[in-house]
Amino acid sequence: MDKKKLFAWAGGAVIGLGIAYIAAVAVDLTGRDTFCISCHTMEPMVEAFERSVHGGNNPHGFKAHHCTDCHLPHESLAGYLVMKGISGTRDALAQFGIIHKVDFEENYHEMKHYTYDSGCLHCHEKVKEPEKAFGMSESANFAHETYWKDKKAGKDVSCLNCHNDTVMPNFAHPGLLEALKKQKEEK
Numbered sequence: 001m002d003k004k005k006l007f008a009w010a011g012g013a014v015i016g017l018g019i020a021y022i023a024a025v026a027v028d029l030t031g032r033d034t035f036c037i038s039c040h041t042m043e044p045m046v047e048a049f050e051r052s053v054h055g056g057n058n059p060h061g062f063k064a065h066h067c068t069d070c071h072l073p074h075e076s077l078a079g080y081l082v083m084k085g086i087s088g089t090r091d092a093l094a095q096f097g098i099i100h101k102v103d104f105e106e107n108y109h110e111m112k113h114y115t116y117d118s119g120c121l122h123c124h125e126k127v128k129e130p131e132k133a134f135g136m137s138e139s140a141n142f143a144h145e146t147y148w149k150d151k152k153a154g155k156d157v158s159c160l161n162c163h164n165d166t167v168m169p170n171f172a173h174p175g176l177l178e179a180l181k182k183q184k185e186e187k
Contacts, residue, residue, distance in 0.1 A: 027081070030088065031068035039095055042067075044180055045104070048173035057170065064123070070172070074118040105180035112158040115172075120159040 029035055033046045045067075049055040054070070056063035064070060072087070073079050094101040107113075126133040130144035143162060150157045165171045 027084070028066075031066035031072075031084070033067055036067050039092070041183070044176060044183055045173060048176035048179060051170070051174050052165075052172050053170055054172050068119075069122065070115050070119040072119065073116040074122040105177065105184055108177050108180065111164065112160045115160055117159050120163070 033042075033049070036042045037046050049064075049067075051057055054062075054064045068080075068084065072083050090099070093099045121128065127136075127144045128148070130136060130141045130148070133141070133144070136144070147157055147159070147161075162168075163171060165174055165176065
């Protein structure tokens with residue numbers, strides 16, 4: 001291979017890696033709560049999240065890193081990026097008044113449509129094998145085994161059937177419904 005071709009390949013590789021790095025950083029930054037609240041009214045969600053177990057209010061100090069940890073699918077990179085694009089575009093169009101904004105208070109109990117089991121399992125992978133999970137009570141073990149049996153049988157089950165702020169206060173967004181009602185009243 002002559003030097004021109006070698007430099008062309010090397011230059012192309014450097015440019016490609018640079019573009020990939022910039023894209024990875026952009027995906028990371030646009031999934032954070034600071035980005036989400038910068039252009040639309042997600043303040044109540046972020047404030048409620050910060051009071052929750054997943055927001056760091058737990059004895060271990062664990063905190064989900066991004067809004068997208070829960071609110072985008074994690075089955076594949078392609079699916080994640082496509083849904084991120086769709087969701088981000090929809091939010092931007094709503095913010096600029098081009099389409100109707102989502103009424104989060106009205107849709108509060110529809111959370112399984114915008115919170116993904118694959119997001120839960122991305123962090124809580126041990127519940128895929130409840131019998132091997134450390135520290136689960138017998139009833140929790142049974143519930144997770146039932147979830148997997150129902151999932152394999154094609155039933156419409158979700159982690160959120162049990163894991164939500166109604167059943168488990170302080171779970172993800174404690175006090176959010178009340179904050180959304182208050183926000184609506186102030187408008």
